[in-house]
Amino acid sequence: MSEIGAGEGAAIPPPSLSLELIPDSAFKQGARALLRDRMAILGLLTLLLAIFAAIAAPFLAPYDPDAGDGASILAPPFTANHWLGADEQGRDILSRILFGARLAFPEAVIPVLCAAIVGTFLGLIGGYFKGLTGELVMRSLDVVFAIPMVLLAVAIATTLGSGLPTVILSMAVVITPYIARVVATTTAQLRSAPFIDAARCAGLSERRILAQEVIPHVVPAVIVYGATNMGAMVVFAAGFGFLGLGAPPPTADWGAMISGGMKSLASAPWVSTVPGIAIVVVSLAFNYLGDGLRVALDPRLRSRH
Amino acid sequence: MADAPLLAFDGVSVVYRRRRPQPDLLALDSVSFEVPASRSVGIIGDSGAGKSTLCRVAEGLVRPSGGRVFIDGEDLAHGTVGAWRRVRRHAALVFQDAPGSLNPMRPVVHSIGMALRSYQEVSRAEIKRAVGEVMEQVGLRPSQMTRYPHEFSGGQIQRVAIARALITRPRLILLDEPVSALDVSIRAQILNLLADLAASLSLTYVVISSDPGVPRHLASEMIVLYAGRVLERAPTDVLFSKPLHPYTASLLALHDPLIAERIDRSADAYSKWGADHASGLVEVEPGHAVDMRAFPTPHSWSQTELMGAAQAPAH
Amino acid sequence: MNALPDGDARRGTQSAGPLLDLTNLTVRFSSPAGEVHAVEDVSISIGRGESIGIVGESGSGKTVTCMSMTWLLPSPPARYLSGRIVFNGTELKRTDERRLREIRGRSIGMVFQSARLSFNPAYRLGSQIAEAMRVHHRGSWRDLEPRVIETLRYCNIADPESILSHFPHEVSGGVAQRVSIALALLIGPQLLIADEPTTALDLLSQIEVLSLLERVRRETNTALVVVSHDLNVVRRIADYVIIMYAGRIVEEGPATEIFSAPRHPYTVGLLASAGHREKGGRLYELPGQPPDLAALPPGCSFRPRCPRAFERCVSLPPLYAVSPRHYARCFLLDAEAACG
Numbered sequence: 014m015s016e017i018g019a020g021e022g023a024a025i026p027p028p029s030l031s032l033e034l035i036p037d038s039a040f041k042q043g044a045r046a047l048l049r050d051r052m053a054i055l056g057l058l059t060l061l062l063a064i065f066a067a068i069a070a071p072f073l074a075p076y077d078p079d080a081g082d083g084a085s086i087l088a089p090p091f092t093a094n095h096w097l098g099a100d101e102q103g104r105d106i107l108s109r110i111l112f113g114a115r116l117a118f119p120e121a122v123i124p125v126l127c128a129a130i131v132g133t134f135l136g137l138i139g140g141y142f143k144g145l146t147g148e149l150v151m152r153s154l155d156v157v158f159a160i161p162m163v164l165l166a167v168a169i170a171t172t173l174g175s176g177l178p179t180v181i182l183s184m185a186v187v188i189t190p191y192i193a194r195v196v197a198t199t200t201a202q203l204r205s206a207p208f209i210d211a212a213r214c215a216g217l218s219e220r221r222i223l224a225q226e227v228i229p230h231v232v233p234a235v236i237v238y239g240a241t242n243m244g245a246m247v248v249f250a251a252g253f254g255f256l257g258l259g260a261p262p263p264t265a266d267w268g269a270m271i272s273g274g275m276k277s278l279a280s281a282p283w284v285s286t287v288p289g290i291a292i293v294v295v296s297l298a299f300n301y302l303g304d305g306l307r308v309a310l311d312p313r314l315r316s317r318h
Numbered sequence: 319m320a321d322a323p324l325l326a327f328d329g330v331s332v333v334y335r336r337r338r339p340q341p342d343l344l345a346l347d348s349v350s351f352e353v354p355a356s357r358s359v360g361i362i363g364d365s366g367a368g369k370s371t372l373c374r375v376a377e378g379l380v381r382p383s384g385g386r387v388f389i390d391g392e393d394l395a396h397g398t399v400g401a402w403r404r405v406r407r408h409a410a411l412v413f414q415d416a417p418g419s420l421n422p423m424r425p426v427v428h429s430i431g432m433a434l435r436s437y438q439e440v441s442r443a444e445i446k447r448a449v450g451e452v453m454e455q456v457g458l459r460p461s462q463m464t465r466y467p468h469e470f471s472g473g474q475i476q477r478v479a480i481a482r483a484l485i486t487r488p489r490l491i492l493l494d495e496p497v498s499a500l501d502v503s504i505r506a507q508i509l510n511l512l513a514d515l516a517a518s519l520s521l522t523y524v525v526i527s528s529d530p531g532v533p534r535h536l537a538s539e540m541i542v543l544y545a546g547r548v549l550e551r552a553p554t555d556v557l558f559s560k561p562l563h564p565y566t567a568s569l570l571a572l573h574d575p576l577i578a579e580r581i582d583r584s585a586d587a588y589s590k591w592g593a594d595h596a597s598g599l600v601e602v603e604p605g606h607a608v609d610m611r612a613f614p615t616p617h618s619w620s621q622t623e624l625m626g627a628a629q630a631p632a633h
Numbered sequence: 634m635n636a637l638p639d640g641d642a643r644r645g646t647q648s649a650g651p652l653l654d655l656t657n658l659t660v661r662f663s664s665p666a667g668e669v670h671a672v673e674d675v676s677i678s679i680g681r682g683e684s685i686g687i688v689g690e691s692g693s694g695k696t697v698t699c700m701s702m703t704w705l706l707p708s709p710p711a712r713y714l715s716g717r718i719v720f721n722g723t724e725l726k727r728t729d730e731r732r733l734r735e736i737r738g739r740s741i742g743m744v745f746q747s748a749r750l751s752f753n754p755a756y757r758l759g760s761q762i763a764e765a766m767r768v769h770h771r772g773s774w775r776d777l778e779p780r781v782i783e784t785l786r787y788c789n790i791a792d793p794e795s796i797l798s799h800f801p802h803e804v805s806g807g808v809a810q811r812v813s814i815a816l817a818l819l820i821g822p823q824l825l826i827a828d829e830p831t832t833a834l835d836l837l838s839q840i841e842v843l844s845l846l847e848r849v850r851r852e853t854n855t856a857l858v859v860v861s862h863d864l865n866v867v868r869r870i871a872d873y874v875i876i877m878y879a880g881r882i883v884e885e886g887p888a889t890e891i892f893s894a895p896r897h898p899y900t901v902g903l904l905a906s907a908g909h910r911e912k913g914g915r916l917y918e919l920p921g922q923p924p925d926l927a928a929l930p931p932g933c934s935f936r937p938r939c940p941r942a943f944e945r946c947v948s949l950p951p952l953y954a955v956s957p958r959h960y961a962r963c964f965l966l967d968a969e970a971a972c973g
Contacts (some may be wrong), residue, residue, distance in 0.1 A: 038464075039425070206418065207413055207415045207418035207419045208418060208419050208420055208421045208422075208429070210379060210413070210419070211411075211413055211419040211420070211429070211432075211482075212421075212432060213379065214377050214379070214406055214410070214411050215406070215432040215433035215436055215482070216403045216406050216407060216433055216436035216437055217432065217436045218403075218436075221436065226421055229421075229423055229424065230421070230423050233423070311423070312422065312423060312466040312468070313422055313466070313468045316466070316468070316469065364835040364836045364837075365835055471922050472922075473922055501690040501691055501862070501922070501923060502690055502862060502864075502903060502906055502907055503690060503902065503903060503906055503919040503922075503923070504919075504922060505906065506906040506916040506917060506918035506919065507918045507919075507920070509916055510915050510916055510918050513915070528835075528836070531907075535916060565836075568836065568837075568840060569836055572836060572839060572840060572865065573865065574865075575865065575868065575869075
């Protein structure tokens with residue numbers, strides 16, 4: 014039987030070659046992963062463009078968005094006067110789209126930001142602490158879950174009147190339990206994860222575990238959930254506008270624009286369709302960006318190209 | 319206490335209460351043993367025998383329902399959170415699920431250096447230096463400390479887990495199934511590493527494994543656990559040459575066919591076993607104790623048949 | 634203990650020649666990391682009543698090989714570059730689903746690593762066995778049930794009637810595994826393929842499953858293929874052992890020769906690593922780790938870890954004959970032969 018010994022021409026091989034190189038920092042890895050996702054970049058650029066357009070609306074819009082011109086009622090698009098046509102009151106649709114963006118973005122972003130902060134806080138408590146505190150938090154969230162968003166908006170509108178604050182508040186309240194639930198589920202799973210036990214064995218106090226181990230695990234999930242939800246918020250906000258709960262007329266609001274164009278849908282479809290397209294585009298942009306972020310923020314996903 | 323054992327269990331029991339109608343689960347049943355300095359102990363037995371529970375009790379993650387747990391002579395069975403935090407730097411645990419014991423969202427330097435941060439105020443540079451040093455001790459390159467856990471192979475992750483346990487310079491390390499998730503060809507590397515570390519750093523181990531061959535290389539004394547009970551306890555070479563309990567003999571025979579041939583298969587070898595024995599271990603010869611109560615065998619097999627089935631045909 | 638009941642499938646044509654002849658199997662998978670060479674040019678011949686053990690670690694290709702014996706791998710994502718299977722004289726083509734199902738139903742039984750995963754958790758064991766049998770065996774459940782009960786008893790399952798009315802999660806792993814073997818025996822007594830049959834089990838169940846497999850091997854004419862990373866399991870069951878590494882067969886031969894006189898450095902290393910030294914002595918260790926199947930080194934895949942590698946090893950060695958049935962894929966054998 015041949016004996017194995019240190020043979021001639023044999024070298025103890027180094028560890029796997031891919032680990033020879035010094036790895037990049039987390040930020041660089043994440044940025045590179047995001048740049049690799051073409052749809053996410055497209056989404057990001059679209060959003061940046063749209064935000065820029067919203068900010069610069071007063072300079073970009075050819076007409077006053079609230080001023081109707083009797084002569085241009087239901088004017089078709091692709092004409093020199095009205096690139097995107099005019100609505101049932103002769104107002105330029107392009108200008109209204111640009112100004113409408115100034116409502117759409119705050120309505121999408123602010124509720125999610127508020128909900129993210131409050132929801133994460135509540136979710137951490139609900140998920141990490143068993144016993145009375147946790148249960149109390151989760152059951153209260155369940156109550157909010159049960160409230161339909163539109164009814165809540167109507168209720169708030171009777172006190173605050175319809176308008177931007179109403180919409181933002183209603184959406185923030187309704188979205189909070191969703192985020193809280195995502196956080197609570199993740200946290201509850203983590204509570205029994207081996208690396209949390211390992212952290213205890215390493216002498217970390219529960220508070221430090223929460224801060225150093227649980228929160229960094231949860232934050233990327235919230236960011237991704239939030240980003241994708243912003244897309245949904247655009248649609249919901251439009252829904253409020255459609256129902257007349259948003260900013261009062263004649264303020265340009267994408268949802269209100271759709272509802273305004275309903276009567277002339279057969280003869281002048283662009284009045285409703287153009288704002289509809291704007292909603293879809295922005296919503297999709299948020300979604301693709303959210304997807305890209307999901308990969309960029311998770312070290313396990315991003316190194317898999 | 320200078321010469322107190324590093325770890326000692328005295329009649330430790332753990333009962334898990336479950337929702338009715340399921341009966342309570344007796345995970346550990348009056349387990350007693352001692353781990354003196356420099357005399358590593360191996361604990362073998364099936365999965366579900368209570369080995370992991372034992373680990374968790376020794377690390378203070380689970381409070382025993384009865385009995386006493388001594389670390390360095392101090393009874394911590396009902397110790398406070400603070401007391402356990404204090405002793406953990408002297409008794410580290412390498413988890414069974416090594417990849418799972420590392421935070422996947424953080425580079426390994428975070429996990430390895432974690433224990434350092436929690437015990438004292440140390441600068442980041444100091445942590446990096448300590449982590450680098452300990453990574454070299456386990457055969458990893460310090461330059462890789464900023465990598466994430468999923469970028470390492472199975473064997474390397476095991477080394478990371480060992481490095482993490484070493485960072486507070488403990489005297490006792492509990493190893494829960496240290497090589498069971500690894501390929502056969504990698505296991506020897508890790509076992510040799512552990513043996514080298516024990517020698518160079520004066521470490522004492524408690525090695526827990528369902529494969530008897532694993533603690534064999536590292537431990538001076540072996541304990542056989544079944545359903546939370548200690549069945550047999552003996553110095554390593556004695557256990558492997560003269561196992562007394564039929565379960566031990568089967569376990570060893572399955573693992574090493576050469577042992578199988580040496581085992582006494584005659585029916586009257588176990589005639590002394592029976593239900594009328596008082597509970598607990600009986601010291602049959604110095605250092606070698608066996609629990610002689612009746613042992614549950616598969617439905618149709620007597621203990622002799624169990625032994626016979628564990629035999630390997632010659633090859 | 635009862636004898637295994639006779640099945641009509643066992644009275645197959647007793648033609649000369651191997652039961653299953655697998656030739657030149659090559660399987661690749663595409664992955665983001667590159668093309669994974671799961672199995673390269675593997676040929677296995679299984680004789681009637683023969684018992685074969687396939688040993689390998691993760692990435693060795695043993696599971697892909699054994700699943701490919703009946704074209705069980707979904708393709709895509711698996712890509713079969715080559716491979717020919719002849720079962721009982723008939724060539725099995727990948728495309729002939731009907732014929733494949735017939736063979737799988739009547740002649741080849743498979744047992745997977747986790748019996749719990751091979752059963753549907755929503756249905757009782759009895760109905761799953763009945764369904765499997767009904768596909769290929771005529772007769773109502775009333776006719777078939779006695780045979781099922783007998784086979785379950787043969788597999789040492791206590792109270793077979795009540796087991797049939799249990800759900801898979803209600804029985805222990807060992808019992809589930811033996812039910813799985815019983816099912817395989819009921820529908821495919823010519824060849825039984827078991828992939829890691831004892832890996833997920835506790836000691837007592839391992840002993841029970843192993844002794845059952847040994848019994849099947851001793852008392853029936855069923856050919857057995859057992860795939861495992863555990864050398865002890867293979868040592869007990871197999872007459873003929875095949876060692877795989879990085880998708881290729883690196884050594885094969887009668888079990889007695891392999892365990893007493895291995896010739897390939899990997900086999901030697903594997904046996905030595907699993908060896909039994911006393912405390913204090915170092916275990917023989919194989920350096921490095923199994924290779925990345927998407928980036929195999931040229932030539933012999935074991936070269937980076939081989940203590941005896943030399944210049945010639947940059948090209949792929951063929952299988953050299955050590956003895957009439959013992960082969961090893963290593964240039965050392967050629968060198969030795971040249972030196973006399």
